[in-house]
Amino acid sequence: MTSERSSGRPSVRATTSTLTLANWWDHFLARWGVNRMGHRVDPGLYALGQPKPDSPVFVTANYTLSFDALRSALPNTDAYLLVLDTEGINVWCAAGKGTFGTDELVQRIDAVGLAEVVRHRDLILPQLGAPGVNAHEVKRRSGFNVKYGPVRAADLPAYLSARQATPEMRRVRFGLLDRVVLIPVELVHVLWPTVAAAIVLWLAAGGLFAAGILAAVLAGVVLFPALLPWIPTRDFTSKGFVLGLAASAPFALTLLLWKQGGPAWIAPAWAGAFLLMALPVTGFLALNFTGSTPFTSRSGVRREIQKYTRLMAAMFGGGIILLIALIVIGLVIER
Amino acid sequence: MMSSVSAANTLEYDAERCVNCGLCSAVCPHGVFAQGEGAAEVVNAEACMECGACQLNCPSGAIQVESGVGCAYALMRAALKGERESDCCGGGDTTCG
Structure with a gap:
């Protein structure tokens, strides 16, 4: 992690909002419990589209289903995606364990040199990450403001245009699907x-x-x-x-x-x-x-x-x- | 004064300490808290699932809850092995939506 900083320019990987056949196959295997802990994305900073210093920053877990839900919910959006190392576990469970947590978030912000990549100081976190993250402490330790987005990535476009989550977006649902x-x-x-x-x-x-x-x-x-x-x-x-x-x-x-x-x-x-x-x-x-x-x-x-x-x-x-x-x-x- | 809000769970709230920052109502996935005039209000006490998000994000210590995973597998394993009750989704051997 220190090498990323000392090399001067923070390394930013590119990603897209399009899910490939390989992604769907990976989701299918994850749902069947095949290689259960192996559905991982490399932690770090990703560029979705052509983000600029004013583009929003979304935080997620390094479980493929979490990462893919986030990026596929943001078509035609320029944004940075900050992927925390949750050991291949989804946001909600990782927040419960504390791996999607204050310490990891603060360290990851530092490791990728986020303060030099973006001009603003706002992070959009999935609401279900809140059991692991203390927003006030993140602000104190990193200077970044935690904004809790909606429970579901699919509500992000509506959240972005309204600039706030409706009570409906804040409720967890457990529908048939x-x-x-x-x-x-x-x-x-x-x-x-x-x-x-x-x-x-x-x-x-x-x-x-x-x-x-x-x-x-x-x-x-x-x-x-x-x-x-x-x-x-x-x-x-x-x-x-x-x-x-x-x-x-x-x-x-x-x-x-x-x-x-x-x-x-x-x-x-x-x-x-x-x-x-x-x-x-x-x-x-x-x-x-x-x-x-x-x-x-x-x-x-x-x-x-x-x-x-x-x-x-x-x-x-x-x-x-x-x-x-x-x-x-x-x-x-x-x- | 901290007081229990429901017999169904361990959530406790002290409205006098609340600074009305609104984070508890933002983080709760079950709408237990709502923003009131001068302080947050408990509006859906029974629905609390003890995830602990409100307590962790409360800057003034106005909320207390014994947070933990509502998972029978984890609780039974803890009871059998004398382990700490946690990690429902730890070893990759349980579900956990």
Whole structure:
């Protein structure tokens, strides 16, 4: 970094507002969790268009999805883009960790020699970077004023022409598309444990049981993010139970009809064991989705964990014990 | 005096210390604060997600909140391993929109 300064002229790289096929492919891989920490841009100063000393300066993270969202939102704009080293993590998460933060911003301003590149002293930061940046301290240490722009890069043209963010631009949203793009990485996270569990259950309890548990997992990682605002109840876990019940009910009913022969209580016991295992699976996956939303508070999640963890563990454990008992009883009856 | 604004979260606010700079209402992604006549007003207390942006950007120490990530995975891992509760999106093994 010191070499950039001592060489006299700060190095400024050129970029464009156009996304290439390679960029889209990179976004696709990032969404599927491929090489998760490797979607990075080199930190430093970038020139978008033909910026002059009076052109605005936008600050972003060195995650390709963040950088590309910023530059593609600014077609036909001359601006400087200051990319912080957030280790390939998006603005919001990096701000929470402090890597998109006051220290890194102040050091990066100095390293690229920003004071010599632009005449003004204003920086436009994404609003969601604010949990990591103390605007007053940045001003004191660097002389630059932090202006918080809108939450979404797509609102930047409107922000620039109005010179202020409307209350609407300041609110974080979590619409259907925002939720659906998270599904692939949720799927990738549960893939191998789910495949392993499905094979074991298929061998031990039959294809129908295994397929039902698979449906419970898919309900948690695919349907839950997609349907989140429309599922009744308030807690994530109870929403998961509701969705899990909807997904599991057809399998439970089929088990009830199929598992005939032997004592009359055998079929309901199979359906019961299945539901005891399936519901906490969806509930747990739903609870886990809290970390992917932009509105759950730590207090709220902690309350939910205290409220439901024991219940889910008891249900799942009870379901497994009942299932093992039914398998043993089945073997005895066959003899 | 600092006082809690909602039983649902850890946000506390002292209107007497507020210098009405407007940054808290600018940084809050859930519209918890709004700019008032002489001081910021809490208008949507329940929606606070404890991100900590308002506290960090408040120049007069009028806001306090136990900030942290509202992520079950991070909290359960912290409870199991006795780690500090943080880094939901750290090791690249969790989502985090």
